[in-house]
Amino acid sequence: MLTQNHYTKRITLADVARVSGFSISSVSLVLNEAPLSRYVAASTKEHIRAVASKLGYRPDAAARSLRSRRSHTIGIMVSDISDPFCTLILQGIEKALHPTTYLPIIMIAHNQRKQFGRHLEMMMERRVEGLILVANWLFGEFDQLADFRKSQIPMVGVGRDLTASRVRSLQVDNEAGGYAAARHLYDLGHRKIAVLRGPSELADSDRRWNGIQRFASEVGLPLASKRVGQLPAADDPTSGFEGGYRLISAMIEQGVEFTAVIAFDDLTGLGAIRALRQTGRYVPEDCSVIGFDDVPHAAVNTPGLTTIRQPMEEMGSLAAKWVLDSLADTKPSHTATETSSLSGTLHLLPPELVIRQSTTRRLIDIRTAPVTRLGVAAQGRSRRKKE
């Protein structure tokens, strides 16, 4: 009344109290359905609620969290929102957080160091109660992470191994994925397999490669170095398309022979397909291609891209559950059994081979293979004449 506000008059608890004729505290109790509101007369409750909604009362989040010292928010730092990999993880996080009282505060770093730092800073200021780091590509160490650690705020990383920054992390088992990819192609009869490794500064790249090598050595399959390419360093996850295209084009130009390609990720695989197609080769008839990730692109391509699937949504949900669990555990007064013992942990989830149409038996065997092996949506029915 005194400080008559210009335009946006906000409805506060005091207003509801005044209009309803009850005290602020009663109103607060009722509207929050606090335990003590049990003793409030039903008629009173009803009246208060009616007034509140008639007035359009909405609690002020800032005041509430100032007083209660709880923000009820969980910070989600996403390195790149245009990458479907991150996006799907986000979806999983969202779903897990939805039934809780926690609100995800999403911030986007656009793969830029400065933004990471700035946003971590804001998350601290907003007093997030937990932090999930969704990283698809590079992710360095930041001062703020140390502060988060000190504040005992539960943190978990998804997508990348952030244990070096002492952040508990969640990731697909890249080694197993590489192994599965190699095995799939080998089982289809391929022996000359080209491998497109990821950029060297990505740890995943090595892990997948290790898996491939492990399988190869188990079955005695040689991996000629002329058939192994490596994507250049890049700070953009979609650069794989271009990279795959270039590497395969180069191999073809140099006369390197291969009947199958293991690509670092789906985009790289699609780039490979483009290169093959442009030189008159068809996938999968002339060459099989397998990707990694199973981003949406893979399924809608023709031919559908066979790939090693990362359970992205599941990863997101699991990460969210971890922080929720930590949050629940945090109540016990003494520091419990050292939650920090988990901080160095890296948890691996199993990948899954998704067979679509981009991989098939070596051509020489193809006539004898049952058509149904190619799957429902196989596009190979009217096979191109061999010239």
Next chain:
Amino acid sequence: MLTQNHYTKRITLADVARVSGFSISSVSLVLNEAPLSRYVAASTKEHIRAVASKLGYRPDAAARSLRSRRSHTIGIMVSDISDPFCTLILQGIEKALHPTTYLPIIMIAHNQRKQFGRHLEMMMERRVEGLILVANWLFGEFDQLADFRKSQIPMVGVGRDLTASRVRSLQVDNEAGGYAAARHLYDLGHRKIAVLRGPSELADSDRRWNGIQRFASEVGLPLASKRVGQLPAADDPTSGFEGGYRLISAMIEQGVEFTAVIAFDDLTGLGAIRALRQTGRYVPEDCSVIGFDDVPHAAVNTPGLTTIRQPMEEMGSLAAKWVLDSLADTKPSHTATETSSLSGTLHLLPPELVIRQSTTRRLIDIRTAPVTRLGVAAQGRSRRKKE
């Protein structure tokens, strides 16, 4: 000191004041670089700042916004985070907001009414100062929108026409897009053009169709109804792939002839390609396909999908600028020249034809057409023999 907090002792202004030996207000002035801090001795400033950073002081966002009555946040409601369409708009918004002091608060509705409402509610409670609605698919009217209007909080919708809910909106010119698509195919010599319309409950669907019809009637091109299909209602934007696949499969099965397809969106176009391929037809040799949107899928498909591009990032930035402008205009005391006069406005941005490899001259003309017309990355060099 009194309420010795168990674990998370927060550093407050009072702490900095005590340690530095100055008063809370001085510390506040200095750390905020407030106008009045001009009169503070340089040495004092330095000292205060040093203490603050040594102590690891971080202002409490809740307290700050409670006191200042400003949240410095802009709410972004995204209908579906897994849709690249939304994601790219988001990117644009982010970029425009980044240089400002406003923090985007992103909420994801997963295309579910209930979530929309719930999240709008939370945005009100968090006292967002502006609201951007990023909708790719359906978006109904919500009670909360009325409240936002009442609170004079600037709102803008991107992607869908929300003027029915009296929200100023920003959208691509769908009619022009449809027109351009039809024209492109016509110019390539196509006369039997199949059209896959979007779901009837999407207004965009009609607009694009109107554009197509307008062009057709201008050049006297008949659009036989047997060549026109319509996607079924669906609440998932990726359903277009399936839909396009089905519609084209059906047309083929019924012996309908066509040499080109205008798809409602890119996913629908990719579905069409899948159907064509599965019946032994190649794109673009046997049939051209044009999409709409230019989501990332379009570029990495082989053949690259020709499409009508929506300037999604630009749309996002523009939307953000609009709310920032409204925010700036809001200062003048008297209600200015009715900002609300804009509330019914629908702003259209021009689409852009992006020619890739999925469209080409009608086969009969193809031998005479210069190869360069197909673009740099044309995959048609080793053309399949006609059987």
Next chain:
DNA sequence: TTGTAAGCGTTATCAG
């Protein structure tokens, strides 16, 4: 130049 003090809208403790 620096300090004092009055709130911002809630919640929670403690009397009545």
Next chain:
DNA sequence: CTGATAACGCTTACAA
């Protein structure tokens, strides 16, 4: 069962 009242951490007149 209901009502004062004291914080929560910060900003900002106004005093000194």
